[in-house]
Amino acid sequence: MSLTVFNPATEQPIAELAQAGVEETDAAVARAKEAFKTWRHVAPADRARLLRRLATLVEEHQEELAQIESQNVGKPIAGARGEVGMVAQVFHFYAGAVDKFHGETIPVAGGVDFTFREPLGVVGLIVPWNFPLNIASWKLGPALACGNTVVLKPAELTPLSALRLGELALDAGIPEGVINIVVGPGSTVGNRLVEHPDVAKIGFTGSTEVGRRVMQGAAATIKRVTLELGGKSANVIFADADLEKAAAAAPYSVFDNAGQDCCARSRILVEASAYDRFLELLVEATRNVKVGDPRDERTEMGPLISAAHRETVASFVDSEPLFRGDVPDGPGYWYPCTLIEARSSDRIAQEEVFGPVAAVIPFTDEADAITIANDSPFGLSGSIWTRDGARAIRVARSIDTGVLSLNSNSSVRVSTPFGGFKQSGFGRELGMHALEGYSEIKNVYMSTEG
Ligand code: NAD
DSSP, X not given: OEEEEEETTTTEEEEEEEOOOHHHHHHHHHHHHHXXXXXXXXXXXXXXXXXXXXXXXXXHXXXXXXXXXXXXXXXXXXXXXXXXXXXXXXHHHHHHXXXXXXXXXXEETTXXXXXXXXXXXXXXXXXXXSSHHHHHHHHHHHHHHTTOEEEEEOOTTOOHHHHHHHHHHHHTTOOTTSEXXXXXXXXXXXXXXXXXXXXXXXXXXXXXXXXXXXXXXXXXXXXXXXXXXXXXXXXXXXXXXXXXXXXXXXXXXXXXXXXXXXXXXOXXXXXXXXXXXXXXXXXXXXXXXXXXXXXXXXXXXXXXXXXXXXXXXXXXXXXXXXXXXXXXXXXXXXXXXXXXXXXXXXXXXXXOOOXXXXXXXXXXXXXXXXXXXXXXXXXXXXXXXXXXHHHHHHHHHHSOOSOXXXXXXXXXXXXXXXXXXXXXXXXXXXXXXXXXXXXXXXXXXXXXXX
């Protein structure tokens, strides 16, 4: 069965691929299992050198990869270049981490005790369509650095950049079988990886609903899982904040990637005493978001990924918005930037829309802000805007979320841990913490008694 891949900005097909099924998935796992026998013993300096070469090849092919990602996801080209730049940085970081992540010696009676960080074996990496190459690299980097071999399953809608990365990995000299890429449906390929007895771990990024299924499926073989799931993050604006700066930043934190961002601060919480002024600034800043052709260097927001997804996004907007932006005429799965006034209990404030729709919610004081921020099954990201440093820290400590930024809306950096609380998942990606999820601690005791 073949798979047609589309450009969401033109609605035109851009590639036709063969789809894998269970049999091809099993063959990929078998190749990865065979390659693990030698890859696990590759000297750390050599493994680092191969990852560094891959990073360099990604840099050299930045424009090509950015064009693929832009056409396949509908991402504005300038942002796509930045994402590919991060992919290269991720491989550089984990090349440098190979020989800096190690065991310890522990004082014990009668001998010595030491630990090793062992690779897990074959790991299955399942990724979504919103940041296909970035999220794949966040898993590939630490998995390979620790000495695992992988089977990577990209999302059906966006397999192209992963396939090109696989070719670059071979060009870099990473041996065949170390990285295996299987294109096919989640219900067959993804599910088979979850069930396969020779797969030691699943690194999953996607929806909370599928994440739940992955966790259930993994139970049968006690597979390790890292789950990076959905979000409904709060952007908390106190009245004493630099309102101009907060309002200028807010649209980017919801409408970037057309809102198809697990870190989207899609709940904008505003202190009542500053509500009217902030709203004025927010509407103005949202009006200025440049929506249009992803090939245009100035474009800030492209289309949604598919017609079906646009329908889902539209189903959330059932009241008159505070603001609705413009979209281009003609083909493309466009959806306008939309601001909706809401209460915390409303569906729009509780469920992940995964589109350019933000709920604006007033709050009365610090305690109310914390209550509303935590009134969510998710806990992935968020921002706090205030000029009071002590309050910023107090509120940051009180919000149940994995990643926060103060007076900023930045979410991910190569060297810092990223991941969720509550139903946003568990385990951490990026930074040195990600290596913990791709290795197993082995403890060895040796008697020194004569
Ligand atoms: P999805 O859950 O539908 O799919 C994710 C991946 O899982 C795809 O590759 C899909 O083919 C596969 N899959 C589907 N069914 C499967 C099954 N039964 N077994 C195994 N694999 C299966 O998610 P999506 O629509 O591609 O992506 C959007 C979601 O991803 C959003 O909820 C978003 O918040 C989340 N996301 C989270 C993060 C994070 O780091 N927390 C990052 C990006 C996206």
